[in-house]
Amino acid sequence: MTSPGNHGQDRPGVWDKPRNVARLLNVFYALCVVLVLMDLVVHRHVTHPWERFFGFHAFYGFVACWTLVVVAKQMRKILMRDQDYYDVD
Amino acid sequence: MWIEIPPFLPFFAGALLLALAPRGVGRSIILLGLPVLGGLNLLGAEPGSHFQIEVFQYTLTPFRVDRLSLLFGYLFHIAAFLGGLFALHLKREDSDTLQHSAALLYAGSALGAVFSGDLITLFVFWELLAVTSTFLIWARNTEQSVRAGFRYLTIHVVSGVMLLAGALILFHNTGTLDFGYIGLSGVGAWLIFLSFGVKAAFPLLHNWLTDAYPEGTPTGTVFLSAFTTKVAIYALARAFPGTEMLVYVGAVMTCFPIFYAVIENDLRRVLGYSMINQIGFMVTGIGIGTALSINGAVAHAFNDVIFKGLLFMGMGSVLHMTGRMNGSDLGGLYKTMPLTAALTTVGAASISAFPLFSGFVSKSMVMAAVLQEGYYWVWPALLFASAGVFHHAGIKIPYFAFFAHDSGVRAQEPPRNMLLAMTLAAVLCIGIGTFPQFLYGILPFPVDYWPYDATHVLTQTQLLFFGALAFVGLQKTRIYPPELVATNLDAEWVYRRLGPRVVRTVAAAVRIADGAFRGGIRALVEGSVRGVGRLYAPPAGILARHFSSGSMVAWVTVLLAAYLLLYFL
Numbered sequence: 171m172t173s174p175g176n177h178g179q180d181r182p183g184v185w186d187k188p189r190n191v192a193r194l195l196n197v198f199y200a201l202c203v204v205l206v207l208m209d210l211v212v213h214r215h216v217t218h219p220w221e222r223f224f225g226f227h228a229f230y231g232f233v234a235c236w237t238l239v240v241v242a243k244q245m246r247k248i249l250m251r252d253q254d255y256y257d258v259d
Numbered sequence: 260m261w262i263e264i265p266p267f268l269p270f271f272a273g274a275l276l277l278a279l280a281p282r283g284v285g286r287s288i289i290l291l292g293l294p295v296l297g298g299l300n301l302l303g304a305e306p307g308s309h310f311q312i313e314v315f316q317y318t319l320t321p322f323r324v325d326r327l328s329l330l331f332g333y334l335f336h337i338a339a340f341l342g343g344l345f346a347l348h349l350k351r352e353d354s355d356t357l358q359h360s361a362a363l364l365y366a367g368s369a370l371g372a373v374f375s376g377d378l379i380t381l382f383v384f385w386e387l388l389a390v391t392s393t394f395l396i397w398a399r400n401t402e403q404s405v406r407a408g409f410r411y412l413t414i415h416v417v418s419g420v421m422l423l424a425g426a427l428i429l430f431h432n433t434g435t436l437d438f439g440y441i442g443l444s445g446v447g448a449w450l451i452f453l454s455f456g457v458k459a460a461f462p463l464l465h466n467w468l469t470d471a472y473p474e475g476t477p478t479g480t481v482f483l484s485a486f487t488t489k490v491a492i493y494a495l496a497r498a499f500p501g502t503e504m505l506v507y508v509g510a511v512m513t514c515f516p517i518f519y520a521v522i523e524n525d526l527r528r529v530l531g532y533s534m535i536n537q538i539g540f541m542v543t544g545i546g547i548g549t550a551l552s553i554n555g556a557v558a559h560a561f562n563d564v565i566f567k568g569l570l571f572m573g574m575g576s577v578l579h580m581t582g583r584m585n586g587s588d589l590g591g592l593y594k595t596m597p598l599t600a601a602l603t604t605v606g607a608a609s610i611s612a613f614p615l616f617s618g619f620v621s622k623s624m625v626m627a628a629v630l631q632e633g634y635y636w637v638w639p640a641l642l643f644a645s646a647g648v649f650h651h652a653g654i655k656i657p658y659f660a661f662f663a664h665d666s667g668v669r670a671q672e673p674p675r676n677m678l679l680a681m682t683l684a685a686v687l688c689i690g691i692g693t694f695p696q697f698l699y700g701i702l703p704f705p706v707d708y709w710p711y712d713a714t715h716v717l718t719q720t721q722l723l724f725f726g727a728l729a730f731v732g733l734q735k736t737r738i739y740p741p742e743l744v745a746t747n748l749d750a751e752w753v754y755r756r757l758g759p760r761v762v763r764t765v766a767a768a769v770r771i772a773d774g775a776f777r778g779g780i781r782a783l784v785e786g787s788v789r790g791v792g793r794l795y796a797p798p799a800g801i802l803a804r805h806f807s808s809g810s811m812v813a814w815v816t817v818l819l820a821a822y823l824l825l826y827f828l
Contacts, residue, residue: 181594183591183593183594183665185593185662186665195731198724198727198728198731199728201724202724202725202728205717205720205721205724205725206721208717209717209721212713212714212717213713214713214714214717214718215712215714217630217631218630218635218638218639219635220639221718225721226718227642227717227718227719227721227722227725228721228722228724228725229725230639230642230643230646230722230725231646231721231722231723231724231725231726231728231729232725232726232728232729233729234642234643234646234647234726234729235646235647235649235650235725235726235729235730235733236729236732236733238517238518238521238643238646238647238650239521239650239729239733239738239739239740240738241518242518242519242521242522242740243521243522243738243740245518245519245522245747246522246740246743246745246747248748249522249747249748249749250522250743250745250746250747250748251745251746251747251748252745252746253744253745253746254746255746255748255756256746256755256756
């Protein structure tokens, strides 16, 4: 994960080691699983009908972010122009 | 008595003093002392106190205190202190003096606006906000910033003119200039509403924010993020609470900017879009108009000034130390700027509304109010925006600046005053998030709400963790769009591209029509002149022929003879 500008002069950072990144992600995945399973334990009070579904907020958060990025990426096709678009005509 | 002095006055005096004072310790004392003294004295202000003056036939109320204005008063003193501390290292150049003075005038104008009891006073401070803040953009001293500053100034001055026109129409119809509840009825009210809408960055009126804020100086943008839009939120909360249209306007504001934020490369512009998203929650809260929702809206404004200020400080520090602000040029800075990275992450966690951070305790009030009042189709939009804000502000900002790929940039931590300002803001973010009762205690209405129950903590954490999981998935599958150096078209296209084009096209058409008209007239005149000329042109011109004297005498004789003949007949 070093870049050409790094020149190997300084010590590699914590996140330069793939093992550390993998560890962090594993902890993160485990927490995600625990959080969904807590829906079984915690009695949630529900106002909106959608909230009744098991793991609704987890599902919604995931789908929302995925959709957001995919749609935004497509928007580039229509919206993206050169950096100096407004400066030249 | 000090408290009877309107809170803006010390700031204006301080700005003057600062412009005249020698550079050095005195400057620091003014920059930091003023907000502290002003804030302390505001603590003693009693809701209900005010004073009025008569100008011509108008009764003006330049200073009026109630719980709503007090809340924003405290907030703006905190923001002025943090912003002043963050900018304290600027002492060498003349432009530094200009920036400090402009910042104090700007903070003073914001205070003037929130303590205005009438619409004329509000208008004066509304315009002062525009003018003083523009200097914080121009102080960057690049061609881009100068141009962006002019666009920003024009739009805000127009907003002020709409406010004045609306106020005068309202005065004509109702006979009062009081800055209280107005409600949406009549032309005057609509003009005022739109004027507030420009400053609050309503959809399609929003582009000044994402155009100008990224062009400000590293320290100036911290001030910019604190005052203008929050004055607008205050004004909307005072004049248009319970206006249902605001619920939907706010919902749109929470959603559309986050798409732009995902594909934007300039990280301060990302924060600009994220700011509109956060203001959306406040606008929705004001639109619902219940005690809970208004409390939520203004509490979120309070928190937003601090966490958004912290994020702008984090990015300002990066810009100050590296001279770069594009996500595509940054990355890996956590190695040499660990404190800045950590403090920015606190801001990111706060804006994302993680439990124990400030955003959690205020945004949840608006969300709860939305459900309480049965806006079941607005709630999913706000929930989408809540997940989205974590994605672009919570993850993207720290990730692309401090982590991601190593850009090779090796910048050191910023000056100590900058770090200290960020630390204080971070402490406030966590402090308010952990002990929300202090913030709840100064809200305009009594608070019967507590954010920390098992359901709320669990659902919000699920939402955020799985939003992050989507980010990880998108990165691993390389679906996540790369940071690209580009311009993304937004509403500004209308006045930066379409407008000039229309003007140019119309001008060209007018030029052609004008040319054709002039050409036609000239051809007519030239044709006439030529025709007359031909009459005189020898030898064919009828008026250029020569007649001999003899024949002329003969013709005269004939004419005289004819005359005589006719006379005698």
